[in-house]
Amino acid sequence: MDNNKMNEDVFMAGFGGQGILLVGNLLAYAAIEAGKNASFFPAYGPEKRGGAAMCSVIVADQEIGSPVVGRPSNVLLLNQDAMAKYYPRVRPGGLCLYNSSLIDASGHQRSDICSLAIPANQIATEVGNVKLANMVMLGALLARNPLVQLESVKQALDIIIPERNKRFIPANLQALDRGFSFATA
């Protein structure tokens, strides 16, 4: 395999209602628009809200094999359950961003990965709505690993958000920026 070829995977997990599937879809769509191959594989429980929600996104230059990843390299964890279950699975050398507003990370230490606490609910609330925590997390990820340009994600947002929800776009853009600059600092 050509080592210069891009092949990045992102796994994100939390509970239903946190917008896990929305940001996963957004990231993959932005990658497609940027001319990459991408897969978005969601998994969720039968519950409407509150059940576990997770998804895997793969962005690559070549054809994508498995959309399922056992040891993901880039991980976003949005609640305590997700931390307990998936933090140990982050690939050695990988990157894990966790929502420190909801996650107590004591007892979850690994020296072989890069862990980064993002107070996503807090930042989202400052922007105006706690529901924007997903966008804060995605912005933060892109600051640490520009697998897609932040600008491409912003453009994609306008396309994937249905007409009835377009009024929320400015706040979402702001949340992406806040997450991005938090993780850059």
Place this chain on the structure above:
Amino acid sequence: MNKRLFVKGNEAVCIGAIAAGCRYYFGYPITPQNEIPEYMSRELPGLGGTFLQAESEVAAINMVLGASAAGVRVMTSSSGPGISLKAEGLSYMAGSELPAVIVNIMRCGPGLGGIDASQADYFQAVKGGGHGGYHLIVLAPDSIQELYDLSMVAFDLADQYRVPAMILGDAMIGQMKEALIPHPYQPLAELPAKDWSVTGKGNRVQGNTVKSLFLQDGALEAHNWRLHDRYQQLKDREVRCETIGIDDAELILTAFGGAARIAKTAVSMARQAGLKVGLIRPITLFPFPEQVFRQATERCRRVLCVELNNGQMVEDVRLSVDRQADVRFYGRPGGTGSLPTPEELFEQLQKHYKD
């Protein structure tokens, strides 16, 4: 080149069906295939077609039977429990030689089961889910692009052979999104006129009838031999299969549908680790690629069959391989957290490669 779409597998199958001229859909909702009726309900009315949510799966399949008898391209979809309910209608359609496309986005079973990815319905799809000893054409796509492409192929094969065609998918390829290039529809072959369809007597001396009841002496036997010949023609002409690296393989992994996607990554991990592992991915489950397995196992004696169930396709693999081949099985029956990862399959490959 057409712009790439980014759609779910469940949507891709609909886009393909509509491109192939399907204007009629009858169904009843069930997860994980609900995007199919959702898409059809949105699109068909505007195309002059008909979408109808029936009162049950039993009603839906009989509406499909009626529309097909009238000579139009028609589709239904469901998941395991709903396909069980449709089985009687499928048998009648097979007996009446009526073409249609049936999509099964499998869930884990038995009974109500679960909505996670599984391949628990291989037997049901391939061995005749209903009574009477019939076959469906069974196609098993492993990508969003292939769901689109095979949805067109399914309509063509069904019309060509007058055998209902099933697209057998799982929650993984039904729910995941990938890029899709919506190539324009081109029929596989010149398709026969549907001069058997029930469209009113017109200029015919005798009106057409569509039936699965044959009472005259010898008539039913002749009918069944005719169906048998049709199945044989499918075996002779319509096998589809993808192979990767089987020429120098010491171990051949075989898998279909979603399991094959995970397998492909495991196979490339094995190759990078210096293991000579190949892949056979049946695309048609009926007709099954018997010859591909026989020829490949004349040289490579060891096969590992991986399925998202407790061992179903492996039986057809065992019937197909060279008699000296050693066929092994690794399966995961589905349910939350049950989907194997490429790393787990790679471990299996290492294990079966050695001993």
